[in-house]
Amino acid sequence: QVQLVESGGGLVQAGGSLRLSCAASERPFTMGWFRQAPGKEREFLAAITRAATNTHYADSAKDRFKISRDNFKNTIYLQMGNLKPEDTAVYYCAATAGYTTPSVSSGAYAYWGQGTQVTVST
Secondary structure (H helix, E strand, O other): OOOEEEEOOEEEEOOOOEEEEEEEOOOOOOEEEEEEOOOOOOEEEEEEOOOOOOEEEOOOOOOOEEEEEEOOOOEEEEEEOOOOHHHOEEEEEEEOOOOOOOOOOHHHOOEEOOOEEEEEEO
């Protein structure tokens, strides 16, 4: 059972930046970031394979967000820039149970963190 703990969320003004972190209890396989705004479905943002050789981004994230991982620390990151009020959501990291290519489907991920709130003010 892989445990994931996100951190780095908070309140930021529009145009600002945040870096989210997700620490895993062991080295996971493919990992991803999702977000869920109130009243909306969970949305895929980005994913990265275990060796960080392959990444995939949602169209909404590819120009402003960057996913990375540090396997020595069993941690992935989501660097977010030029944040907008519509980026306000709870951000979740997730991990697959085995090797897969980066997947946009939440069903591909077996393990989830508890989420971290990101609020972008005008």
